[in-house]
Amino acid sequence: MTNKIRRIAISTGGGDAPGLNAVIRAVTLSARFRGWEVLGIKYGYRGLCEDDPSLILNLDNDAVRGITHLGGTILGSTNRGDPFSYPVRQPDGTVTPVDVSDKLIAKAHALGIDAMVSIGGDGSIKLAHKLRQKGLPRVVAVPKTIDNDLPGTTLTFGFQTAVATATDALDKLHTTAQSHERVMVCEVMGRYAGWIALYSGIAGSADAILIPELPYDINVVAEQVMRRQRRGRPFSIIVVAEGARPKGGDMTFANQKNAFQEHSRLGGIGARVAAELEQLTGKEARCLVLGHLQRGGTPITSDRLLSLRLGAAAARFLADGDPEQSAMISLSGQTIGYVPLAEAASGLRLVTPDSEILQTGRDIGICFGDEPRGTFDLDTSFRPPPPSGS
Numbered sequence: 001m002t003n004k005i006r007r008i009a010i011s012t013g014g015g016d017a018p019g020l021n022a023v024i025r026a027v028t029l030s031a032r033f034r035g036w037e038v039l040g041i042k043y044g045y046r047g048l049c050e051d052d053p054s055l056i057l058n059l060d061n062d063a064v065r066g067i068t069h070l071g072g073t074i075l076g077s078t079n080r081g082d083p084f085s086y087p088v089r090q091p092d093g094t095v096t097p098v099d100v101s102d103k104l105i106a107k108a109h110a111l112g113i114d115a116m117v118s119i120g121g122d123g124s125i126k127l128a129h130k131l132r133q134k135g136l137p138r139v140v141a142v143p144k145t146i147d148n149d150l151p152g153t154t155l156t157f158g159f160q161t162a163v164a165t166a167t168d169a170l171d172k173l174h175t176t177a178q179s180h181e182r183v184m185v186c187e188v189m190g191r192y193a194g195w196i197a198l199y200s201g202i203a204g205s206a207d208a209i210l211i212p213e214l215p216y217d218i219n220v221v222a223e224q225v226m227r228r229q230r231r232g233r234p235f236s237i238i239v240v241a242e243g244a245r246p247k248g249g250d251m252t253f254a255n256q257k258n259a260f261q262e263h264s265r266l267g268g269i270g271a272r273v274a275a276e277l278e279q280l281t282g283k284e285a286r287c288l289v290l291g292h293l294q295r296g297g298t299p300i301t302s303d304r305l306l307s308l309r310l311g312a313a314a315a316r317f318l319a320d321g322d323p324e325q326s327a328m329i330s331l332s333g334q335t336i337g338y339v340p341l342a343e344a345a346s347g348l349r350l351v352t353p354d355s356e357i358l359q360t361g362r363d364i365g366i367c368f369g370d371e372p373r374g375t376f377d378l379d380t381s382f383r384p385p386p387p388s389g390s
Helices: 020-033 101-110 122-134 159-180 195-203 218-230 269-281 301-320 356-363
Strands: 007-012 037-041 056-059 086-089 095-098 115-120 138-143 183-188 208-210 236-241 253-255 285-289 327-332 335-340
Touching (some): 020 115, 115 301, 159 301, 195 208, 218 236, 301 327
Parallel strands (some): 115 138, 183 285
Antiparallel strands (some): 086 095
């Protein structure tokens, strides 16, 4: 079959992330360079699920001028737009979930869309794969999530900016923690993966980092706080991933998922850890929840560059790749490539026990709450033995 493309569409679904606009710009300019028309689908797949012409935008060079440095997305986003369970208001005023996937696919074909560029995280990519299997035109996904938890790629855009935001917050927390001799607990995002907590905690000189992949013992964390106290460091910085959980316990949720919300919303573990540490150590503890600050704002240089590279690669894939193949653009080392869409939709990429970055944290004395530090401690009274023969 010929790889003839005349018109493509771009959608941005799920949580926003720094770099979204840079991807939209790169895809649009690269497509226009090839003579393609570009449509922007507003609010995830909403523009294809509803009969509102204002939800479909024509994107040209002027529409994407000056947006690389802007946070958010000019197309808007939503994490409540699953076309297989779409919220539809009934005549009696109630809202019920309805499968509108057939309508979405029919509208995509009616608009003459030859390929879809789906910019999103694991939920958006799974939906794109499911829709492709049902008849949606060819799909290329661009990995977007601050959580950095997508399989098939070593890095997702948005992650590095989120880590920079969290690290900056930890730098500021150090001064107030030291001034008041407090335990400061900082809760960061990441859902079921601990990448943001791990990277920002190590870069921000945290004393303990709690991540979902390593259930913690709060007594081990308390001992780390008191060990620092005995060494003349009467304050501590604890980074807690929102999905962290105690040994034998569950994650802490602010609310549960429902027919219109894809994920249960995590939240509250930071306050829980702070309260327990205050009780165990007798030290004053405070909790800061960074929340959506990690998603917002201007993408840092590395995220802008990655976003532009991924967006341009998406257009190249559509132009040069197998016209029957759908895929996710990926990063392996410093090389841009792609993986089959089915692989990208296969699960989550989590921190593993043999992770080099995790081992770095252990080597420099950070507590992860999973095991006592034992004899590996910084003893300021220790002196090395004299050289033999002296």
